Amino acid sequence: MDITPRSRRQLRLQNLAFLVLFLALIGLLGWLAQRHYMVADWTAAGRNTLSQASSELIASLEGPVEVTAYARENEALRRHIRELVGRYQRIKPDFTLDFINPDTVPEQVRELDISAEGSLVLRYQGRQEVLANPAEQAITNALYRMARRGDRWLVFLAGHGERDPAGEANHDFGDWTRRLAQTGLKAQQVNLAAAGAIPDNTAVLVIAGPTTALLPGEADLIRGYLDRGGNLLWLEDPGPPHGLESLAEQLGVRFLPGRIVDATTQLFGIADPAFALVTGYPPHPVTAGLQATSLFPQAAALEVEPGGPWQSTPVLETQARSWTELGGLEGDVRYDEGTDERPGPLLLGVALTRPLDAAPGAAGGEQRVLVIGDGDFLSNTYLGNGANLDLGLAAMNWLAGDDRLVAIPTRIAPDLSLELSTSASIGIVVVFLLLLPLGLLTAGLTLWWRRRRR
Amino acid sequence: MMVFTLAAHELRRLFLSPLAWAVLAVVQFILAWMFLAQIELFMQWQPRLQQLDSPRGLTDIVAVPLLGNTAIVLLLVVPLLTMRLISDERRGRTLSLLISAPLTMTEIVLGKYLGLLAFLGIMLALIAAMPLSLLLGGGLDFGLLAAGLLGLALLLASFAALGLFMSALTSQPTVAAVSTFGALLLLWILDWAGGLAESGESAVLRGLSLLRHYESLLTGAVDSRDLAYFALFILAFLVLSIRRLDSDRLQN
Numbered sequence A: 001m002d003i004t005p006r007s008r009r010q011l012r013l014q015n016l017a018f019l020v021l022f023l024a025l026i027g028l029l030g031w032l033a034q035r036h037y038m039v040a041d042w043t044a045a046g047r048n049t050l051s052q053a054s055s056e057l058i059a060s061l062e063g064p065v066e067v068t069a070y071a072r073e074n075e076a077l078r079r080h081i082r083e084l085v086g087r088y089q090r091i092k093p094d095f096t097l098d099f100i101n102p103d104t105v106p107e108q109v110r111e112l113d114i115s116a117e118g119s120l121v122l123r124y125q126g127r128q129e130v131l132a133n134p135a136e137q138a139i140t141n142a143l144y145r146m147a148r149r150g151d152r153w154l155v156f157l158a159g160h161g162e163r164d165p166a167g168e169a170n171h172d173f174g175d176w177t178r179r180l181a182q183t184g185l186k187a188q189q190v191n192l193a194a195a196g197a198i199p200d201n202t203a204v205l206v207i208a209g210p211t212t213a214l215l216p217g218e219a220d221l222i223r224g225y226l227d228r229g230g231n232l233l234w235l236e237d238p239g240p241p242h243g244l245e246s247l248a249e250q251l252g253v254r255f256l257p258g259r260i261v262d263a264t265t266q267l268f269g270i271a272d273p274a275f276a277l278v279t280g281y282p283p284h285p286v287t288a289g290l291q292a293t294s295l296f297p298q299a300a301a302l303e304v305e306p307g308g309p310w311q312s313t314p315v316l317e318t319q320a321r322s323w324t325e326l327g328g329l330e331g332d333v334r335y336d337e338g339t340d341e342r343p344g345p346l347l348l349g350v351a352l353t354r355p356l357d358a359a360p361g362a363a364g365g366e367q368r369v370l371v372i373g374d375g376d377f378l379s380n381t382y383l384g385n386g387a388n389l390d391l392g393l394a395a396m397n398w399l400a401g402d403d404r405l406v407a408i409p410t411r412i413a414p415d416l417s418l419e420l421s422t423s424a425s426i427g428i429v430v431v432f433l434l435l436l437p438l439g440l441l442t443a444g445l446t447l448w449w450r451r452r453r454r
Numbered sequence B: 001m002m003v004f005t006l007a008a009h010e011l012r013r014l015f016l017s018p019l020a021w022a023v024l025a026v027v028q029f030i031l032a033w034m035f036l037a038q039i040e041l042f043m044q045w046q047p048r049l050q051q052l053d054s055p056r057g058l059t060d061i062v063a064v065p066l067l068g069n070t071a072i073v074l075l076l077v078v079p080l081l082t083m084r085l086i087s088d089e090r091r092g093r094t095l096s097l098l099i100s101a102p103l104t105m106t107e108i109v110l111g112k113y114l115g116l117l118a119f120l121g122i123m124l125a126l127i128a129a130m131p132l133s134l135l136l137g138g139g140l141d142f143g144l145l146a147a148g149l150l151g152l153a154l155l156l157a158s159f160a161a162l163g164l165f166m167s168a169l170t171s172q173p174t175v176a177a178v179s180t181f182g183a184l185l186l187l188w189i190l191d192w193a194g195g196l197a198e199s200g201e202s203a204v205l206r207g208l209s210l211l212r213h214y215e216s217l218l219t220g221a222v223d224s225r226d227l228a229y230f231a232l233f234i235l236a237f238l239v240l241s242i243r244r245l246d247s248d249r250l251q252n
Helices: A005-035 A052-062 A073-092 A106-112 A137-150 A174-184 A216-227 A245-251 A263-268 A390-400 A422-453 B002-016 B018-049 B058-082 B087-091 B095-100 B107-136 B144-167 B175-186 B201-208 B211-220 B224-251
Strands: A039-041 A065-070 A096-102 A119-124 A129-130 A152-158 A185-191 A202-208 A231-235 A251-256 A259-262 A275-278 A294-297 A302-304 A313-317 A320-326 A347-355 A366-372 B221-223
Touching: A005 B144, A005 B201, A039 A119, A052 A073, A052 A137, A065 A073, A065 A106, A073 A129, A096 A294, A119 A137, A119 B175, A129 A137, A129 A174, A129 A347, A137 A259, A137 B095, A137 B211, A152 A366, A174 A390, A185 A347, A202 A216, A202 A390, A216 A231, A231 A390, A245 A251, A245 A320, A251 A263, A259 A263, A302 A347, A302 B058, A313 A366, A422 B018, B002 B018, B002 B211, B018 B058, B018 B107, B018 B224, B058 B144, B058 B175, B058 B211, B087 B095, B087 B175, B095 B224, B107 B224, B144 B175, B144 B211, B144 B224, B175 B211, B221 B224
Parallel strands: A065 A096, A152 A185, A152 A202, A202 A231, A231 A366
Antiparallel strands: A039 B221, A065 A119, A119 A129, A251 A302, A259 A320, A275 A294, A313 A347, A347 A366
16 A cells, blocks of 8 residues: 555544544443442452341332531541442432531531531431441431431420520520431420320420429329320429429439539539539440540439339449539538438439330330439530530430331451461461562573573 | 464563563562561451451451552552563564564454463462462451452553553653553552542542552452453553554554
8 A cells, every 4th residue: 555645644534533432432331331330249248238237228218318428538538438338329329428528617517516527417308317437337227217207296394494495595405406306306395284284296205404393283294194104304403393292203213402513523624513424324225335424514313212113224323422512512512421411423314114015105115214313414505515415315315215226237257367387377488488589589590691691 | 373372472571581580579579578567467456356346357457458569569560561562572673573474463462461461460379379378377258359369450451451552652661661650650549639529520530540449349349340440441452552553554
């Protein structure tokens, strides 16, 4: 073939056209391969696959799940989250993941109360939950809670100076109930004197520190509610019992006089001694998973009277260096022996349960009551301290019967142990580190030498 | 079966040069060193592993990092092996001989490529022997190891394809080596530059990164997206090399 400038130009054009078309084809194939894919997990423990429990739950969800991860531009952390959420995405394609750098949205971070790097916010059907650590166990259980629950009503007693569930004042519960509402637990106030009854759809009744006495008829209504198997959260501040003596008696609980004073607080730089710290938690669904210290300002101690129909479990206990102070808090505050003051550890919160035969709306055939000698720890001022918020959310989940956990089996790798005998380990070192490299090098040198001689 | 004859010829030629032997020896020594360090680490962690919730095993702690490091070492080494494939023939004026032989360009390129793959296969076998030697004193997660070795094999085949193409472009072996190394490194770190946003250009950049697809296979999850990436990568550079030699033949 003769090569003329003309045919050369044609050839060049032809080459260029081929190149463009070929790269377009490769790009198209690549795009198609990204769209339609499958993943096989080759690991022995199935580490890259969702557990049976998770995948069944995910398959039953309708509508999109949105996950927002708050992580800085840290590739290792983001990859971990991407892989974890990818396992869900394989089963449910409308499971979306977005990353947000928390440094760029400080107001969102404050509003959602995100403390840990890598926190996830899950949104499903208008509800949302914040998870501090990204793990399959946490995600699946949050989805389970969000999927299972229709809206439930928390009834807050009103009319006696109780804390307002929607209030923004320092001592009110606005922040806490907003977080509860996001998970589907809605708060409403009921004034018994006006309404005359506790609503039938009440999931949990909350008595949050009345400051004036309840009428005897109102106390009777509450006792009747308990008799019918209702769940109750009772937050009582130090002071006179405000007409609830009969309720305490029914529950077999007694409030000790005085305020809890904890000498340990001074170590933490808290000048006010009337703060009780709880640092360790007994095993109970309410406190499971809590590690941080929780803080209880102006708390009262409890005592449980043995006997009665209730099964009681201590949930919160103060430290040994605390006591109930009867006097004022000015000047030198110390434990006075020989008076009515009690030394720690003191009972601060107790969970009472009672099996129900066949009660409607009960939490797993069990009536649940939680009595805590403090209301301030959930108030707007103190909610953000330590584990207070987590404790408040877990307490309500337990009371409303949403504490059933989806258990994710742990994945045990089959190769956890290595026991090399001395001769085997010497063999490995000698063969791989000495014999092989030296042998290869000698072979190469010999070859080079022989070729040079030729 | 001219392709295999050419491949065997290429392999023999590689082993006749001291370079191949030196490369094998150095790679073996460095990787053995890393392997032993990884075993040491596992021995330190071993007592604590049982207490963890979902502990990682021997394969995960020893073999997976070894394969990850191998990729970096071979990123440096493969350009040295591929640089002479075609550029040497071009420089030594033997290319026209080869071209005028009764062979298609496809056969020439595939033959040379397969010869190099055979050499890399030997290297892979040497690397795989290290984790397998642990069977003397413990169990292994064979699925995870197989996924990692598959990933390394695909990665090496991709390196070789790109190196072959670069070698076809130039008559200077060193230029071919340096440009192969540069291109591989760029493809390796492509996702660093792209930022970390989840959509838009950076997602595309991440999709093009060699590192990303390799790491995904190292977790033991064999994803058809990663396999397709490597397959298309190899195919693209082989076809481009064949095209390049074809147009050379016409223009001479």
